[in-house]
Amino acid sequence: MTLSPIAEDYLTAIYYLQTEHERAVGTAEISEDLGVTPPSVTSMLETLDEQGFVEYTPYEGVELSAEGESVVLRLVRNHRLLETFLVECLDYPWSEVHDEADRLEHHVSDEFVSRLEAFLGEPTTDPHGDPIPDSSLSIPTEGPFAPLTEYGPGETVVVEQVPHRDPDVREYLTRQGIGPGTRLSVEDAPPIDLVTVFPASGDASVPLPTHVARRLGVRAADGTSN
Amino acid sequence: MTLSPIAEDYLTAIYYLQTEHERAVGTAEISEDLGVTPPSVTSMLETLDEQGFVEYTPYEGVELSAEGESVVLRLVRNHRLLETFLVECLDYPWSEVHDEADRLEHHVSDEFVSRLEAFLGEPTTDPHGDPIPDSSLSIPTEGPFAPLTEYGPGETVVVEQVPHRDPDVREYLTRQGIGPGTRLSVEDAPPIDLVTVFPASGDASVPLPTHVARRLGVRAADGTSN
DNA sequence: TAAAATAATTTGACTAGTCTAAAATAGTTC
DNA sequence: GAACTATTTTAGACTAGTCAAATTATTTTA
Secondary structure, three states, rough: OOOOHHHHHHHHHHOOOHHHOOOOOOOHHHHHOOOOHHHHHHHHHHHHHOOEEEEOOOEEEEEEOOHHHHHHHHHHHHHHHHHHHHHHOOOOHHHHHHHHHHHOHHHHHHHHHHHHHHOOOOOEEEOOOOOOOOOOOOOOOOOOOHHHEEEEEEOEEEEEEEOOOOOHOOOOOOHHHOOOOOEEEEEEEEOOOOOEEEEEEOOOOEEEHEEEEEEOEEEOOOOOOO | OOOOOOHHHHHHHHHHHHHHOOOOOOOHHHHHOOOHHHHHHHHHHHHHHHHOOEEEEOOOOEEEEHHHHHHHHHHHHHHHHHHHHHOOOOOOOOHHHHHHHHHOOOOOOOHHHHHHHHOOOOOOOOOOOOEOOOOOOOOOOOOEEEEHOOOOOOOOOEEEOOOOOOOHHHHHHHOOOOOOOOOOEEEEEEOOEEEEEEEEOOOOOEEHHHHHHOOOOEOOOOOOOO
């Protein structure tokens, strides 16, 4: 069963929505995420269910099957290796990396990706700090880092992983100079879904809503400068 | 006007068929080349004509317009730079290079290709010896080489350019050890559409029909070994 | 518990690209 | 110039993916 890039995009959307909350994924969410109308989603979910990539129950929602998950993990692998190549070899600007990789991930063969992996020196994380699944699609166990929300005022941390699903979030963080390797002091964490941090290399504090801070993977700074 | 990969394949086929002979290209040729039925070709030619990429006259044939040619030259550029990358960086086997590049050429952005070109060091020919169009789509003037058919028995030449449209031809030449850089002595050229050559690195002479020899770009060997 | 609001699905239609089968045209032969 | 053949086009149908409009479930609210 060979899937179109469009079907692959549906599966990827389901994968990420499913990991964001733990519920089954609803039609409207997918519709929103992919910019198509709800009827289109319903109809695609039906065919994807017939083909065995998802389990879809009308009015209930949809979940990935094991096969569906393999498809997505392969795409995630392709995507992250491509991003690594774009940034490290082609010196791509951050803002354009994601779009290019999003297109290409559907069209590269396993052969291509394996060879690219070797060419890049078998990296285990992409430039966002996200882990790259290996050729058997298992994700390397992540390093010892936790969400920024685990830390309180006065603590200093180093960013390891940056969320990259939402283009607006990506752009905001980039503009504030926050990326993998950035040293951050937590300034304040008022109980209003907000955290403010001070980047070591910056000159002003940066406010972050907790839904962003929660996905920023950081480790405690070891005192020495980065 | 944004073209689908499929429409792009039609344009590419027309381009190559048009340069093989000088006539307008017929429906059946395209049908054969692309592995689709003649009615499919007719219908695609109609839409391509409406969009201004070709000039199509029913029952007569089709020719590329200036726009059509730009589209193809862009694809040729993409293809040849991708092939160079696959061979030089990813160490791809010859047999697989063409297919991968054929797929990817439709999906890489101009940005990607320009950066790849810089990364590869602005090459002017691909691994087959074919010239790579620059970013304004002009093809660099080819080096001082001529078809193998210009040479006669006893002469020694070095291969500069190898035809690559027909996979069977490609495979035959590769198996006989003939590629860019190969040193060849012309053994015989009987007037029966045949040339036999002896590769310097090989141990048996190789027969070539003239339709292949004609597209093998070679220059006279300068006496020193290659 | 019934009415209102929200969310999801069905229906029918449209586009791109493909096919088979049938009709039309062009070219060739006698 | 009529007949035959080869090629090409037309006609009609199918699939994938999309949409707008209408309908049906589900959940919330009163």
